[in-house]
Amino acid sequence: MARGFSTSSEVAMTSSRLPGFHNLSRAARLDAVAARVGLTAEEVARFRAASAPEGDLADHLSENVIGVMSTPLGVATNLIVDGAEALVPMATEESSVIAALCNGAKACRGAGGVFTSADAPRMIAQVQIKGLSDPVAARAALFERETEIGALCDACDPMLVSLGGGFRGIEARVVGAFLVLHLIIDVRDAMGANAVNTMAERIAPKVEEWTGGVVGLRILSNLADRRLVRARAVWPAREIGADVVEGMLDAYAFAAADPYRAATHNKGVMNGVSAVALATGNDSRALEAGAHAYAATRPGGYGPLTVWERTASGDLSGVIELPMPVGVVGGATKAHPTARMCLTIIGAETADGLARVMAAVGLVQNFSAMRALATEGIQRGHMGLHARNVAIAAGATGADIDRVAAEMVARGEVRDDVARAILGA
Numbered sequence: 001m002a003r004g005f006s007t008s009s010e011v012a013m014t015s016s017r018l019p020g021f022h023n024l025s026r027a028a029r030l031d032a033v034a035a036r037v038g039l040t041a042e043e044v045a046r047f048r049a050a051s052a053p054e055g056d057l058a059d060h061l062s063e064n065v066i067g068v069m070s071t072p073l074g075v076a077t078n079l080i081v082d083g084a085e086a087l088v089p090m091a092t093e094e095s096s097v098i099a100a101l102c103n104g105a106k107a108c109r110g111a112g113g114v115f116t117s118a119d120a121p122r123m124i125a126q127v128q129i130k131g132l133s134d135p136v137a138a139r140a141a142l143f144e145r146e147t148e149i150g151a152l153c154d155a156c157d158p159m160l161v162s163l164g165g166g167f168r169g170i171e172a173r174v175v176g177a178f179l180v181l182h183l184i185i186d187v188r189d190a191m192g193a194n195a196v197n198t199m200a201e202r203i204a205p206k207v208e209e210w211t212g213g214v215v216g217l218r219i220l221s222n223l224a225d226r227r228l229v230r231a232r233a234v235w236p237a238r239e240i241g242a243d244v245v246e247g248m249l250d251a252y253a254f255a256a257a258d259p260y261r262a263a264t265h266n267k268g269v270m271n272g273v274s275a276v277a278l279a280t281g282n283d284s285r286a287l288e289a290g291a292h293a294y295a296a297t298r299p300g301g302y303g304p305l306t307v308w309e310r311t312a313s314g315d316l317s318g319v320i321e322l323p324m325p326v327g328v329v330g331g332a333t334k335a336h337p338t339a340r341m342c343l344t345i346i347g348a349e350t351a352d353g354l355a356r357v358m359a360a361v362g363l364v365q366n367f368s369a370m371r372a373l374a375t376e377g378i379q380r381g382h383m384g385l386h387a388r389n390v391a392i393a394a395g396a397t398g399a400d401i402d403r404v405a406a407e408m409v410a411r412g413e414v415r416d417d418v419a420r421a422i423l424g425a
């Protein structure tokens with residue numbers, strides 16, 4: 001079968017309906033896929049060689065596994081968080097992200113690095129209540145039961161309670177045709193999704209009894225705005241240049257005024273945050289959802305997650321605030337040996353400690369991208385490092401990778417056709 005989209009007759013021959021596919025071994029699944037789409041024996045062998053052995057953790061963490069998609073794991077240097085030196089493991093396929101963090105962290109060391117504060121690790125579980133003719137009265141009825149709700153939630157997870165976490169209170173809002181109950185739960189060192197989802201499901205029959213309504217969804221909210229982390233740092237003008245301070249403030253004003261720019265600005269923040277999440281086995285989708293939803297809660301609509309100002313002495317001050325629902329237990333954090341090792345490298349024994357470092361990473365990452373954008377542009381630094389990817393994609397191997405990349409950078413032309421031409425020369 002040709003690659004790309006199938007024609008209708010090919011679809012009939014190569015249906016994606018594969019009954020029992022999930023019951024096959026990893027090797028048999030890969031064979032089945034290879035036969036369906038026409039992977040060559042060489043492609044399959046190369047994939048098998050690059051993938052982890054059969055029966056390893058991947059088979060248990062996900063479903064229909066055929067192998068492992070590896071991502072580079074690097075360690076960012078130079079960061080100081082709350083007076084402590086931090087080495088930061090980051091898993092990312094994007095060139096220049098880790099170099100940028102090292103670069104920005106180095107430039108604020110003279111001013112003491114990054115300083116943070118964090119809310120208690122509280123997550124929100126939502127319970128949707130439908131079919132109420134008197135939602136306002138039902139809301140009042142729920143508050144009368146707050147103590148009982150708390151006891152029911154805490155009974156779901158005595159271990160969490162013994163660790164100092166558990167139920168913290170309720171909120172209830174009439175949202176359109178529904179009443180929405182929020183359970184506020186301190187999840188301690190976990191991300192907390194499973195813990196709070198269990199509570200929301202357990203409480204549902206009682207909520208129906210007390211309100212006379214019908215419970216719909218019972219699930220956490222990824223807008224984790226009870227679990228905010230803040231980080232701040234100063235980059236001295238003598239270190240980065242007064243003109244750079246000026247340029248970066250203009251760059252920030254652009255992001256603050258324009259959601260098209262703010263989205264890219266925040267993507268730069270999340271370059272770092274998501275890379276640490278991936279390295280430590282945390283849920284990067286939850287973090288991305290929470291960060292962007294939080295960025296949309298500004299009075300003026302979607303805006304930047306960071307704020308940049310000039311200090312009285314003319315230096316550049318940066319502040320970030322965002323939800324940081326991360327854990328050092330639960331999910332894949334403990335099950336995945338690489339995630340465990342990364343937590344050891346970062347020195348995070350609590351979710352609070354990890355969240356603070358990750359907020360610092362988001363701030364410094366944003367600094368470096370903005371500095372590059374406000375001065376020489378992103379391409380020299382980024383494309384200089386990205387050139388190796390372009391060389392590999394064009395077919396370079398071994399020593400040719402660096403040779404072709406260096407030649408493209410020297411010419412100022414980092415492109416596939418240029419890489420092929422250099423290779424062919």
Ligand SMILES: CC(C)(COP(=O)([O-])OP(=O)([O-])OC[C@H]1O[C@@H](n2cnc3c(N)ncnc32)[C@H](O)[C@@H]1OP(=O)([O-])[O-])[C@@H](O)C(=O)NCCC(=O)NCCSC(=O)C[C@@](C)(O)CC(=O)[O-]
Binds near residue numbers: 103264373
């Ligand atoms: C790329 C640099 C760092 C070069 O910057 P440079 O000034 O050429 O670097 P340098 O050679 O002077 O080195 C300065 C320090 O940077 C670090 N450094 C320097 N090179 C490396 C390297 N290879 N590997 C690891 N660390 C490196 C290292 O810490 C080094 O200090 P040293 O240790 O040598 O004393 C700089 O241009 C930079 O920070 N650029 C920003 C790159 C960036 O933000 N990339 C993200 C991808 S683009 C994107 O997705 C986001 C964006 C841009 O769209 C967001 C937005 O729009 O806001």
Ligand SMILES: NC(=O)C1=CN([C@@H]2O[C@H](COP(=O)(O)OP(=O)(O)OC[C@H]3O[C@@H](n4cnc5c(N)ncnc54)[C@H](OP(=O)(O)O)[C@@H]3O)[C@@H](O)[C@H]2O)C=CC1
Binds near residue numbers: 158196220283331
């Ligand atoms: N929308 C979303 O974001 C959703 C995300 N998820 C997924 O949920 C997972 C995260 O859920 P999470 O509840 O964190 O993980 P787990 O349920 O895997 O782990 C949390 C549990 O760990 C135990 N525990 C042990 N020590 C501690 C401690 N110090 N602090 C807190 N808990 C401790 C507690 O259970 P015990 O009392 O039993 O010991 C706690 O309930 C991620 O994989 C995420 O991808 C799932 C659904 C939706």
